[in-house]
Amino acid sequence: MAIQRGTHIIHTVKPGDTVYSLAVRYESDIDAIARVNGIYPPFTDPFVIFPGQVLVIPRLTVDPTETFYVIQPGDNLTRVADRFSSPVPVLAGTNPTIQNPDFVFPNQQIRVPVFIYDVEAGDSLFSISQKTGVPTGQILNANMFRPAISPDLIFEGIKLIIPILVSQNIFVTEPLPGSTIQNNSRIEGYARAFEANVLYRVVDTNNMEVASESFTTADFAGPNFGKFRDTITFNNPPSAQEGELQVYTRSAEDGSIQDLVQIKVNF
Structure with missing residues (x-):
């Protein structure tokens, strides 16, 4: 693309x-x-x-x-x-x-x-x-x-x-929408997160979890935005050619997903 x-x-x-x-x-x-x-x-x-x-x-x-x-x-x-x-x-x-x-x-x-x-x-x-x-x-x-x-x-x-699709508190700068990713691809962006913890995972269009939930830490914790970066580790081979990267935080109260950003990707 x-x-x-x-x-x-x-x-x-x-x-x-x-x-x-x-x-x-x-x-x-x-x-x-x-x-x-x-x-x-x-x-x-x-x-x-x-x-x-x-x-x-x-x-x-x-x-x-x-x-x-x-x-x-x-x-x-x-x-x-x-x-x-x-x-x-x-x-x-x-x-x-x-x-x-x-x-x-x-x-x-x-x-x-x-x-x-x-x-x-x-x-x-x-x-x-x-x-x-x-x-x-x-x-x-x-x-x-x-x-x-x-x-x-x-x-x-x-x-x-x-x-680029963003939430109130997360802006993913890499990978860009429609990019092709593979094992060890970079993930980068900005987040305003409690204790600076940013979570992410990758699923394909068959809902197969390609990269299990992992976390990285932003440079700053909320209420400031901090830069985050990591490499994505594939736990399973994709079962389809397309999928999405999901980046989010979890509630400190009940663990529910918050600020979900879904970036369309190819494999």
Whole structure:
């Protein structure tokens, strides 16, 4: 699947912006920006952009796989959270530059729980939704104001913004939805958990437990978000080609599962 690695910037065009000025600002390339956003016929004249248009800008330097949204005048965390299908606490708790959840400022770059997908020949929004487990409505909402993307038609080479399914207290950054995993694959993310304990397991579509419940510890315990990481140990071979990674915590009172995040994976 065409998951795009590296760092990407989600930028809303302002008066005076040009493809060249944005390439310089974000350490990108004018041809790359044009290609992945459909800034060419039949969508528009070559390299022509307009205020309010949303662009996905790939940084050309070797950076971590993460996506940043550039705050616009009038934005607040609730508005950004709604757009990318993420709870406000996740945005506030995983961005060190946000000191007050009620205050963000124009041009501030904040990490958002999404990943970038490079549309391939034969793809449709429905097929991408099936591959990733992310509803088409959430995908369309994340890609508002991108003229090359419509509910009925998407084109090869365009980069889609895909929300990552999160809970109020858990945001998994690796593996990404639709990834292929195997024994000893990495699991990483952020969690706000009692005593910093984060639990996870892997099941296939036949409900066979491929990786039994294991735990890892985040860098910080609640009420703060901490980074967690581990390697997934398979206890049984998968009996199907697809499954899901389940990441969660358990109640200190009755042991019930809380904050369950389900990431669709392949084997």
